[in-house]
Amino acid sequence: MRSPVMSLFRRELAGYFATPVAYVFILIFLVLAAAMAFYLGGFFERGQADLGAFFTFHPWLYLFLVPAVSMRLWAEERKSGTIELLLTLPVTMGQAVLGKFLAAWAFIAIALALTFPVWITVNYLGNPDNGAILAGYIGSLLMAGAFLAIGSCLSAATRNQVIAFILTVVVCFLLLLAGYPLVLDAFSGWAPQALVDGIASISFLTHFNAISKGVIDLRDLVYFGLMIGAWLYACAIVVEMKKAD
Amino acid sequence: MNPANRRSATVGTLVLLGIALVAVLLVSNLLLRGLRIDLTQNRLFTVSEGTREIVRGIDEPITLYYFFSDRVSADLPQGQPLRAYATRVRELLEELAGLSRGKLVLRVIDPLPFSEEEDRATSFGLTPVPVGRSGENLYFGLAGTNATDGQAAIPFFQMDKEAFLEYDLAKLVHELDQVRKPVVGLISALPMSGSFDPAMRTLPEPWVALSELRQLFDVRELTATGLSAIDPDIGVLLLVHPKELSDDTLYAIDQFVLRGGRLVVFVDPLSDADESGNDPQNPSAAMFANRSSDLARLFRAWGVEYDPGKVVLDARYAAQVSMQAGRPPVRHLAILALGQEALNDAEAITGVLSTVNVSAAGAIGLAEGSPLQLVPLIQSSGESALADAERLKFMPDPSGLFADFQPSGERHVLAGRLHGVFPTAFPERAGEGHLAESAEPGNVVVFADTDLLTDRLWVQVQNFLGQRLVNAFANNGDLFINTVDTLGGSSALIGVRGRATSARPFTTVEAIQRRAEERFRDTERQLQDELGETERRLNELQTRQEPGQALILSAEQRTELERFRSRQLEIRRELRQVRRQLDADIDRLGSWLKFINVWLLPVLLTLAVAGLVYWRRRRRREATAAAV
Numbered sequence: 001m002r003s004p005v006m007s008l009f010r011r012e013l014a015g016y017f018a019t020p021v022a023y024v025f026i027l028i029f030l031v032l033a034a035a036m037a038f039y040l041g042g043f044f045e046r047g048q049a050d051l052g053a054f055f056t057f058h059p060w061l062y063l064f065l066v067p068a069v070s071m072r073l074w075a076e077e078r079k080s081g082t083i084e085l086l087l088t089l090p091v092t093m094g095q096a097v098l099g100k101f102l103a104a105w106a107f108i109a110i111a112l113a114l115t116f117p118v119w120i121t122v123n124y125l126g127n128p129d130n131g132a133i134l135a136g137y138i139g140s141l142l143m144a145g146a147f148l149a150i151g152s153c154l155s156a157a158t159r160n161q162v163i164a165f166i167l168t169v170v171v172c173f174l175l176l177l178a179g180y181p182l183v184l185d186a187f188s189g190w191a192p193q194a195l196v197d198g199i200a201s202i203s204f205l206t207h208f209n210a211i212s213k214g215v216i217d218l219r220d221l222v223y224f225g226l227m228i229g230a231w232l233y234a235c236a237i238v239v240e241m242k243k244a245d
Numbered sequence: 246m247n248p249a250n251r252r253s254a255t256v257g258t259l260v261l262l263g264i265a266l267v268a269v270l271l272v273s274n275l276l277l278r279g280l281r282i283d284l285t286q287n288r289l290f291t292v293s294e295g296t297r298e299i300v301r302g303i304d305e306p307i308t309l310y311y312f313f314s315d316r317v318s319a320d321l322p323q324g325q326p327l328r329a330y331a332t333r334v335r336e337l338l339e340e341l342a343g344l345s346r347g348k349l350v351l352r353v354i355d356p357l358p359f360s361e362e363e364d365r366a367t368s369f370g371l372t373p374v375p376v377g378r379s380g381e382n383l384y385f386g387l388a389g390t391n392a393t394d395g396q397a398a399i400p401f402f403q404m405d406k407e408a409f410l411e412y413d414l415a416k417l418v419h420e421l422d423q424v425r426k427p428v429v430g431l432i433s434a435l436p437m438s439g440s441f442d443p444a445m446r447t448l449p450e451p452w453v454a455l456s457e458l459r460q461l462f463d464v465r466e467l468t469a470t471g472l473s474a475i476d477p478d479i480g481v482l483l484l485v486h487p488k489e490l491s492d493d494t495l496y497a498i499d500q501f502v503l504r505g506g507r508l509v510v511f512v513d514p515l516s517d518a519d520e521s522g523n524d525p526q527n528p529s530a531a532m533f534a535n536r537s538s539d540l541a542r543l544f545r546a547w548g549v550e551y552d553p554g555k556v557v558l559d560a561r562y563a564a565q566v567s568m569q570a571g572r573p574p575v576r577h578l579a580i581l582a583l584g585q586e587a588l589n590d591a592e593a594i595t596g597v598l599s600t601v602n603v604s605a606a607g608a609i610g611l612a613e614g615s616p617l618q619l620v621p622l623i624q625s626s627g628e629s630a631l632a633d634a635e636r637l638k639f640m641p642d643p644s645g646l647f648a649d650f651q652p653s654g655e656r657h658v659l660a661g662r663l664h665g666v667f668p669t670a671f672p673e674r675a676g677e678g679h680l681a682e683s684a685e686p687g688n689v690v691v692f693a694d695t696d697l698l699t700d701r702l703w704v705q706v707q708n709f710l711g712q713r714l715v716n717a718f719a720n721n722g723d724l725f726i727n728t729v730d731t732l733g734g735s736s737a738l739i740g741v742r743g744r745a746t747s748a749r750p751f752t753t754v755e756a757i758q759r760r761a762e763e764r765f766r767d768t769e770r771q772l773q774d775e776l777g778e779t780e781r782r783l784n785e786l787q788t789r790q791e792p793g794q795a796l797i798l799s800a801e802q803r804t805e806l807e808r809f810r811s812r813q814l815e816i817r818r819e820l821r822q823v824r825r826q827l828d829a830d831i832d833r834l835g836s837w838l839k840f841i842n843v844w845l846l847p848v849l850l851t852l853a854v855a856g857l858v859y860w861r862r863r864r865r866r867e868a869t870a871a872a873v
Contacts, residue, residue, distance in 0.1 A: 023854050027847045034842040044835040049749040114850075117842050125751040125838075131284035179329075193319050197328075198271045206329060214285035222273045230266040234259055241255040 004091040008099030009106070016107045029065055029111045034118060036061065043118075049126025054118055055136040055212045059176055059205060062147050067168035069108065070151025071161045073100055074239060079159045087243065097236045101152050101228075108144045112137065132214035139211030142224040143204055147172050149231035156238040172204075179203030202227075292340060296415040299422070300341050303348035305392035307421045311338055312366045312384040315355040321376055321383075330404050331385060338387070341414065349418065356384050372400040387414070391421040403714070416460070426463040427733045428478045431455075432494075433485035434538065435518045435695060438466065453706065453715050454698045454725045462729065469494050475501040481733045485511045486519065486538040486695045492671075495542055499670050502543075503680040505687055507732035512538045513695040514556045514634040515605040537634060538695070546670035547663065548615020551693060556605045556634045557657045558646060560759065561626035562587060564602065568643065573828075576759070577643040578650060579605045579632075582719070583659075587624055592662065594690070594727045595622050598720040602702040605637055606694035608657035617665035621658045622690070628652040648770070660692040690728050697721045757830050772823065776816045782809065 016022040033054070037043045041053025077083040086096060122128045151168040158164050177183050179200040187196050200206070207220045283291040313331045321327070335353060342351040356362035358381045367373065369388035376383045388398040397420045399413055406413075431437075439449040450456075458464055465479065472494045475482060482501055487510070490498075502508050513519075514537045522534020537553040544551055558578035565574040581603050588595040595601075601623060608631060611619045630653045632646070640646065667683040675681070696702055703721035707714045717723075 020854070023850065027850065030847050030850075031843055034839075038839045038842060044838060047751050047754065049751055114846060117846055121838050121842060125753045126749055127752065128749060129286040131286050135284040179326075188320070193316075194271075196319065198267055200328075201274055202267065202270055210329075213290070214283065215290040216282045216284065218277045218280035219274055222277060223270060226266060226269060226273070230262060234262055237255055237258055237262075241252060 004089075004095045005099045005102070008091060008096060009102045012100050012103030013106055016103070022107065025065065025069065026111045026114060029061070030114055032061055032065075033057070033115055037118065049122055049128040051118065051122055051128070051133050051136055052212075054115075055140060058140045059143060059208060062144050063169060063172055063176065066108065066144055066147035067151050067165045067172065069104055070148050070168060071155050071164040073104060073152050074156035074235070075159055075161045075164045078156075078242065079161075083239075083243075093236045093240055097152070097232050097239065101149060101232055101235075104148050104152070105141075105145050108148065109141055112141060112144070129214065132212075135214045135216055136212040138216065139208050139220075142211070142221075143208045146175075146204065146224050146227040146231075149228040149235070150175070153231045153235035153238060156235050156242065175202065176204045179206045292337075292344070292411065296341070296411055297344055299415050299419050300345045300349060303345055303418070303422050305422075305424070306348050306350060307389055307391050307418060308350045308352065309338060309342070309418075310365075310369065310388045310390075311335060311351060311353045312356050312362075312369075312371055312386050312388070313353070314357075314381075314383040314385065316357060317376065317381050317383050318385075326404065327385070330402070330407065333407070334387075334402055334410065337410065337414065341418070356382075358382060369396070370398050370400060374401065387417065389417055389421045391424075393424055395421055395424075397421050406716075420460060426461065427480055428476075429458065429462040429464050429729060429733070430475060430479040430482040431464055431466050431485070432469050432472070432483070432487070433466070434469070434488050434521065435486050435516065435698075436520060437485065437698070450706070450713065452698060453700050453704045454722045457722055457726060458729060461726065462733070473497055475506065479506065481507045481509065481729050483509050483511075483729070484540070485698070486513060486516055487540050488521065488538045490540075492542075495540075496671050496674060499543060499546075500680060502667050502687060502689060503669060503683040505683065505685060507687070508689045509692075509728055509732065510540055510689065511692045511695045511698065512540055512551060512553065512607065513605070513693065514553050514607040515637055516695045517604060518696065518699050532638065536638075543670045546668055547617055547689075548612040549617075549619075549663065549691065550610040550612050551607060551691075552631075553607065554634050555607060555631045556637060557581075557608050557625050557629055557659060557693075558632050558650060559625045559629035560650065560652060561628040563759075566643070568641075575642075575644055578646040579637055579643070581606065581625070583623060583625075587626065589620070589622050589624075592620065592622055593731050594662070595724065598723055598727075600719045601721055601724055602697065602719045603659060603694040604696035604702060605634065606659045606697075607634075608659065609661055609691055609693050610658060616668060617663045619658065620662040620664060621660075622662060623658070623660040623692075625657045625659060627654050627656055629655070629657055631657070659694060660690070663689040663691060688732060690732065698725060754831055754834065757834060760830075772816055772819055776813065780813065 036057040037051075037054040041056060043053040046053060074083070077086060087093075089096075091099070119133060122133070123130070147168075150171055151164070154167045154171065155161075155164040158167070174183055180203070184196060184200060187199055191199075202223075207223050210217060211220050281290065283289070311334070313335070315328075315331075318328055318331070338351050342349045354362050354366070356366045363373075363382065363384070366384045366386070366388075369386075371384050371386040371388065373382035373384055375381070385402050386398060386400050387402070388396065390396050397417050399417060402410070436449075437452045437455045439451040451459075455464070462481075465476070467475075469487075469490055474497050479501075482498065484498065498508065516536050516538065519534070519536040519538075520531075522531045522536065524530040539551065539553040543549075556579055559581050560578060562581040562583050563576040563578045564580045564582040566577045566580055567574045583601045583603065585599055588598050588601060590596045603623075608625075609619070611617065630651055632650075636646070665686055667687055667689070669679075669681050671679075672681065698721065700706060703717055703719040705716045705718065707716070
């Protein structure tokens with residue numbers, strides 16, 4: 001028998017492709033990812049056979065595109081009332097949260113996989129370090145997962161998709177830049193150095209940049225794993241709390 | 246529980262969850278170290294076997310002092326990336342200390358402003374960088390001491406040199422581990438150690454290749470004149486650009502090789518750094534001076550063929566050079582950027598290198614009946630040919646070299662290792678202690694280029710806060726040191742060196758560039774010839790006029806003149822177009838790739854989705870029709 005998570009995952013993933021919105025999202029993602037690499041990153045003009053110019057823009061691309069995917073995850077279900085229906089199914093709250101999250105993550109993974117022409121291009125032009133490129137893709141996917149988990153939790157906290165979108169962008173932006181003065185300055189005046197270092201170490205950019213150099217450190221994996229796990233757990237708590245509203 | 250209570254309990258749980266997340270992240274950052282999967286091709290971030298060998302082989306204990314201004318950097322607005330890199334350096338040092346079985350002792354020091362530790366950092370020669378408004382000093386370097394008061398330091402870790410971090414650390418440990426550095430003799434006719442420049446009244450820095458060699462070896466500079474024997478202390482002898490050596494000196498070198506000494510020779514058909522012909526009274530003397538070198542007598546005895554009047558031209562490896570500011574760079578058939586296929590990967594000297602640049606290199610070969618073997622280290626491609634060195638001297642525009650360039654299909658050896666029993670070149674000097682041939686098979690390495698040692702072919706040198714920062718763009722320095730290292734007996738550093746040159750050029754683009762140039766150069770030459778002919782006829786027409794008619798032109802002459810002038814303009818325009826076309830193919834490729842990557846897949850996807858929607862609708866309509 002198929003597990004409830006798998007059934008929910010398949011149902012949700014199929015749901016993405018039932019409307020044209022999914023295709024529009026993928027189109028926007030593909031065009032922006034390539035255009036940023038070629039026009040802002042100067043991929044061709046740099047003359048270097050690596051995908052540095054491509055991956056550099058992923059955090060900023062996800063900052064707006066992932067919240068667009070995640071905003072409807074729970075907010076819509078609550079607004080339209082289908083959440084009651086979902087929760088009458090024989091699934092636990094945790095399974096429901098995980099199923100929805102995995103479907104959204106798989107959807108983004110498909111969009112990311114469709115950027116393969118840029119990988120073919122760089123292999124056509126020179127002899128890139130394909131190991132480092134693989135690491136870049138893994139890092140990018142993990143970061144998208146973390147953004148998605150945050151978006152999923154904030155989508156559960158509100159009925160309004162637009163508010164869910166904005167909240168997610170703000171939280172993700174702060175976490176992206178946690179290692180940078182914009183965020184740290186707010187703490188460095190009064191908080192102990194250990195806390196400031198702690199905040200700096202939860203920066204998405206630091207961990208993503210570390211992976212995209214080509215090394216997958218266990219700490220970076222644990223970081224993204226814990227981020228995704230904690231935000232999904234929070235999501236389950238929030239859905240549970242709002243159930244009665 | 247009432248709803249309000251339940252809500253506050255949930256919010257409490259969420260807050261606890263947040264605190265727990267940050268705490269677990271912090272703890273995992275501290276505990277889970279050293280576990281990493283390195284996906285890069287050259288394992289750039291994994292401690293290499295060479296480094297392990299060096300660290301495990303330490304004889305006497307070495308203490309490393311790692312200075313990082315932790316507290317000062319915490320207050321810096323842009324300090325985070327620096328702090329992350331500092332952690333990476335510290336972890337690598339800890340890993341090395343762990344591998345050393347206690348022989349490597351690491352001390353981590355945060356030198357606070359005005360503290361004793363700060364004085365210590367300065368006394369080790371570390372570079373302080375003033376930061377912040379109060380101008381406090383930030384230190385980020387490493388110093389090491391060994392049991393015999395030997396000292397070495399890395400003044401400041403540069404973040405953009407992360408790929409070289411392991412090599413720098415391994416080199417420092419290796420340096421400290423050697424109680425006595427091996428002795429290398431150097432006979433050079435080129436100003437490698439920076440001779441005084443009377444015109445500029447400055448003392449230039451020594452060549453980077455030599456500075457790096459001095460860090461690992463005790464380099465003794467010898468004067469060729471009056472040299473009649475090589476000190477037995479010297480294990481490796483470097484002979485750079487040998488010119489007009491006396492028979493006694495040659496005999497000393499000959500007997501050194503036969504005694505089992507290791508010789509590295511750099512000869513050159515045309516050395517750019519040769520200043521021997523410079524004469525302040527006569528600037529043109531330098532142009533006509535002989536700038537070639539040879540080791541004819543020894544080469545003849547060994548059966549080595551080398552013509553100091555011939556240089557190797559190679560269309561496959563021709564490098565892009567800028568001849569004039571503001572003009573587009575042109576490819577130079579004699580300045581070669583040799584890639585991996587040109588370097589022998591089975592030899593320790595060249596095995597781990599990726600690029601070597603040479604300028605006007607010669608070719609070496611083995612004559613029939615030579616008692617030696619020649620193992621090529623660097624070879625040209627099949628698209629190469631030999632040309633007279635004299636042509637290069639008087640050629641301001643390198644594109645002229647293409648004029649009658651005919652690739653011979655033969656690969657020329659630009660550098661090689663001679664192996665075997667060496668015979669003497671002085672059989673007549675059979676006196677006491679004279680050796681007629683080497684007792685055991687020996688090794689001599691011959692390079693047919695000296696320019697590869699000059700800075701301009703492989704490093705950019707910058708002055709940063711009084712420090713001399715060098716950034717290598719080719720492996721020439723590694724090649725030089727590998728050669729001495731291999732011949733001198735220690736080779737652990739070779740595995741670490743050279744694996745980290747980061748340049749991965751677009752090879753396809755380079756190939757297109759080469760093809761485009763070949764295609765258009767012919768056209769360009771034709772047009773140039775036609776332009777020359779037109780100008781010549783125009784001049785002729787103007788000078789043919791009668792003296793009395795100097796200012797008056799006949800109608801016929803005027804028309805002719807007009808015709809010539811307009812043709813001249815036309816040809817110039819065509820020439821400009823030809824120049825522009827050189828880049829057109831590459832621009833076209835760039836545009837195509839941009840189109841394919843940005844638009845092609847989205848367009849295909851849209852068509853596929855449209856097709857799918859149409860197909861579904863039709864099927865539904867058919868189903869409805871069938872139901873009715």
